[in-house]
Amino acid sequence: MASISLDGVDIGPDCVSVFQQLKLKKSYEYIIYNISGDKKHIVVEKTSTSEKHDAFIADLPETECRFAVKDFRFEIDPTEGERNKILLIVWSPDNAPIRNKMVFAASKGNLKRRLNGIAAEIQGTDYSEIAYETIT
Template sequence: MCVLTGDSVVASDEALKAFNDLKLGKKYKFILYELNPSKTEIVVKEASDSADYDDFLAKLPENDALYAIYDFEYELPGEGKRSKIVFYAWSPDTAPIKSKMVYASSKDALRRSLNGIAADIQGTDFSEVSYDTILETVSRGTH
């Protein structure tokens, strides 16, 4: 169990283990994280091995914030397949203000705990997290 310091939010051991299972063990394709009910710890909401990006998008709530990690695979012409781990801070415009504020202020607690992230995405609507948008982000600087 993680120790709290003051009012800060911490990433649970389970959250960190799931990330390592995705990164090192390739056990998952994506992980959704949420704050526990007392807003003191970041926990795993769901982990999936579905390779369909639309399955991932379908899991993003229309009216609430969350964090997500996605093992994004893509192909560059003449260079073959690549894989980048992407961190999403999902905070749709329709989410409650308090939820957006809590998630924005606690993002660093999770983000700092995860090593090996290639890209950070701030999503407020589905166009910002579309496959093509993420592909453009992760493939920049790799040509």
């Protein structure tokens, strides 16, 4: 079993470039990050162009932690039109293994420091906490 430092794991080489594609080029609606099998890097697990929030939620596993970046689109007032914010979602379900939660918690800062342009961070322990209605 690999030992994890208190600083967590570092981010992989494509994490920032894929984030830039979401942020600047609007190439993706969301990115899901995981920690590599050898526990050495945060890696891009999936990208998606789906605008459906339900599709995003379905891509988060029930019993494992993940980081996600979502270009969240919402409307406050119909007269003002659609707005968007880039969110960092820290998915840490209640029934995830403790070690998995610890590694993700220790690594969050490394990812957040490198992804410039995150408007807000949301912590989710069950699907209701990251539902569209809850976030808006």
